[in-house]
Amino acid sequence: xxxxxxxxxxxxxxxxxxxELRERVREVAASERPAREPRFALPSFRRLALVAxxxxxxxxxxxxxxxxxxxxxxxxxxxxPTPVRSASGGTGIKSPPIQGPPxxxxxRAQPVSPVPPNSSARLQQYGAFLGLQVKxxxxxxxxxxxxxxxxxxxxxxxxxxxxxxxxxxxxxxxxIVRVPVDRVQDAIEEYSNLGTILSQxxxxxxxxxxxxxxxxxxxxxxTQIAQIEAGGVTPQERxxxxxxxxxxxxxxxxxxxxxxxxxxxxxxxxxxxKPKHGxxxxxxxxxxxxxxxxxxxxxxxxxxxxxxxxxPLLLLGLGAVTLGRIQRRRFxxxxxxxx
Amino acid sequence: MNAERQSFAAIAEQHLDDVLAYLVYLTADHSLAEDLAxxxxxxxxxxxxxxxxxxxxxRTWLCQLARSVALDHFRSEGRRLRREDRYAVxxxxxxxxxxxxxxxxxxxxxxxxxxxxxxxxxxxxxxxxELDGEMAARVLGISxxxxxxxxxxxxxxxxxxxxxHAVA
Numbered sequence: 001x002x003x004x005x006x007x008x009x010x011x012x013x014x015x016x017x018x019x020e021l022r023e024r025v026r027e028v029a030a031s032e033r034p035a036r037e038p039r040f041a042l043p044s045f046r047r048l049a050l051v052a053x054x055x056x057x058x059x060x061x062x063x064x065x066x067x068x069x070x071x072x073x074x075x076x077x078x079x080x081p082t083p084v085r086s087a088s089g090g091t092g093i094k095s096p097p098i099q100g101p102p103x104x105x106x107x108r109a110q111p112v113s114p115v116p117p118n119s120s121a122r123l124q125q126y127g128a129f130l131g132l133q134v135k136x137x138x139x140x141x142x143x144x145x146x147x148x149x150x151x152x153x154x155x156x157x158x159x160x161x162x163x164x165x166x167x168x169x170x171x172x173x174x175x176i177v178r179v180p181v182d183r184v185q186d187a188i189e190e191y192s193n194l195g196t197i198l199s200q201x202x203x204x205x206x207x208x209x210x211x212x213x214x215x216x217x218x219x220x221x222x223t224q225i226a227q228i229e230a231g232g233v234t235p236q237e238r239x240x241x242x243x244x245x246x247x248x249x250x251x252x253x254x255x256x257x258x259x260x261x262x263x264x265x266x267x268x269x270x271x272x273x274k275p276k277h278g279x280x281x282x283x284x285x286x287x288x289x290x291x292x293x294x295x296x297x298x299x300x301x302x303x304x305x306x307x308x309x310x311x312p313l314l315l316l317g318l319g320a321v322t323l324g325r326i327q328r329r330r331f332x333x334x335x336x337x338x339x
Numbered sequence: 340m341n342a343e344r345q346s347f348a349a350i351a352e353q354h355l356d357d358v359l360a361y362l363v364y365l366t367a368d369h370s371l372a373e374d375l376a377x378x379x380x381x382x383x384x385x386x387x388x389x390x391x392x393x394x395x396x397x398r399t400w401l402c403q404l405a406r407s408v409a410l411d412h413f414r415s416e417g418r419r420l421r422r423e424d425r426y427a428v429x430x431x432x433x434x435x436x437x438x439x440x441x442x443x444x445x446x447x448x449x450x451x452x453x454x455x456x457x458x459x460x461x462x463x464x465x466x467x468x469e470l471d472g473e474m475a476a477r478v479l480g481i482s483x484x485x486x487x488x489x490x491x492x493x494x495x496x497x498x499x500x501x502x503x504h505a506v507a
Contacts, residue, residue: 006501007466009447013440014467015363017355021373025355028380029348335413336457339367 060299068292122208123258126184126265130191131199133272137171143194143271144173150190151177156264165273172272184265191269198272207258214255221248347387350397351380357398357468358405360440364463365409365456367437375412379405395477402464402478450500458493465490 017025134140141163148158156179165171179187188202221244228241275283358379362372383390383404390400437452451459464475465486476486 003498006447006498009443010440010462010467011469013442014356014360015369015372015440017359017376018373021359021376022352022355024377025351025380026348028377028384029351031384331414332410333457335410335417336460337455339453339455339459 060296064292064295064299065288067295068288068290071287071291122206123211123262124181125203125205125207125258125262126181127203127205127268128184128188128265129199129201129268129270130188130197131270131272132191132195133198133274134195136273137165137169139195140165140171140173140271140273144175147175147177147191147194147269147271150187151179151267154183154186155180156183156187159266170273170275172270175269175271177267177269178264179267181263181265184267187265187267191267194269195271207262211255211258211262214251214258218248218251218255221251347384350401351383354398354401355380358401360467361402361460361463362405362409363439364451364459364467365406367439367452367456367459369438371412375405375408378412379408382408395474398468399470399474399478402468402470406460406478446501446504447497449504450497453500454493454496457489458496461486461490462493462497466494 132143134143144161144163148161151158156177158175158177160174160176162175163171163173177187225241225244225248228237228244233241355376359372359376362375362379363369366372366375379401383401386404390397437448439448439451443451451462454462461475461479464470464478465472470478472483472486475490476483479486479489481489
């Protein structure tokens with residue numbers, strides 16, 4: 001360490017400002033204009049980051065939760081709607097129908113018998129869907145059996161059945177029955193009485209034109225084949241003939257299947273017992289959390305995307321700043337090493 | 340005159356000697372140090388609104404500004420010298436012998452002149468201005484341990500040179 005004498009000498013003999021210098025500095029201080037309070041002063045970057053980052057996180061979380069609450073509050077397909085009895089003994093519908101195949105949608109939400117009378121002159125493929133709610137497991141079992149029996153009684157058949165009653169008195173059943181087209185109206189009426197209708201949909205697809213076109217195509221193919229065979233099949237024509245025969249076979253089968261489908265209507269039934277209130281409440285909470293989680297995931301995706309896009313630019317900027325600092329530091333060290 | 344203006348004037352009056360002493364030790368040139376001191380207070384006046392007392396004393400802040408002004412001067416001076424070297428028009432200027440204060444012994448004056456700028460500035464801050472280690476390190480932009488190491492070496496060197504000169 002430095003001896004006290006030397007330290008004292010350095011302090012006592014320290015440079016003092018001359019009168020001229022003091023005057024110059026006073027002039028500088030006096031040249032200050034009257035300070036006006038800034039209307040808006042930006043806070044420092046650190047302070048801004050300290051506030052902005054938690055605020056952004058809070059907004060992201062809050063937004064996700066609010067979105068979840070709003071989404072789960074609206075009656076979606078998952079929510080059990082309140083059924084309404086119609087005056088005619090049928091039922092009304094509160095929930096939107098479940099989406100079916102992309103065919104002509106004739107009707108929805110009509111209480112009973114929405115199927116228009118079948119025109120015997122045309123070929124039409126009928127499809128109907130009914131979502132029904134029954135009181136309990138006993139009613140569910142009865143309704144399922146009754147639906148299957150009715151399909152057979154009218155000359156149809158059951159294409160698919162699924163019945164489940166996992167626990168807590170809750171259960172559901174899915175059926176797909178095929179009934180003759182001329183009895184589809186009776187079937188809809190019969191099935192409407194199995195429980196409270198939650199959703200209903202009927203599809204009608206007119207296939208008359210398609211079948212007629214196929215018939216014309218079949219006739220044309222037969223003529224071509226007959227012409228080829230009449231003149232004797234040359235080796236060059238054999239491949240062409242095989243192609244025509246394959247096409248004829250496909251079209252014949254396809255047409256037969258289309259006609260067969262048009263003879264039987266497809267009726268899908270979804271039967272379910274009434275949900276309990278507790279389960280409904282828990283369902284809403286779960287949906288809220290699920291929706292909020294979805295929004296958070298989406299926000300994270302956007303953040304990640306932004307980072308990926310802006311990352312290289314940020315890295316370049318950071319590199320430039322670091323390089324500048326290193327050069328400045330080197331310069332300082334070089335300058336300060338001199339005496 | 341409002342309070343803020345009075346405050347700056349008072350602070351300038353109060354710390355002018357400190358700033359000058361620091362700059363004299365850093366530059367080893369009294370007249371240059373005086374010019375840089377004026378520049379420092381001009382810069383301080385421009386930045387006066389941004390001065391935050393919670394982040395350090397006015398003296399520390401002014402020393403930081405003085406250091407920045409001096410480094411800017413060295414940078415521009417270096418550029419000027421390189422330019423003059425390139426075109427061989429550098430004029431020979433008589434450099435006055437360094438003086439670090441009235442009444443310093445020739446041995447100490449000589450020893451101080453032999454120290455590097457980095458060593459002299461740490462001596463100025465820690466010994467002459469009596470800043471504590473934390474404030475001195477903040478002015479120099481280095482860690483406290485680095486500041487202590489630099490001070491220790493500088494004092495050792497200074498002491499050694501003064502002793503050697505006295506023996507001779």
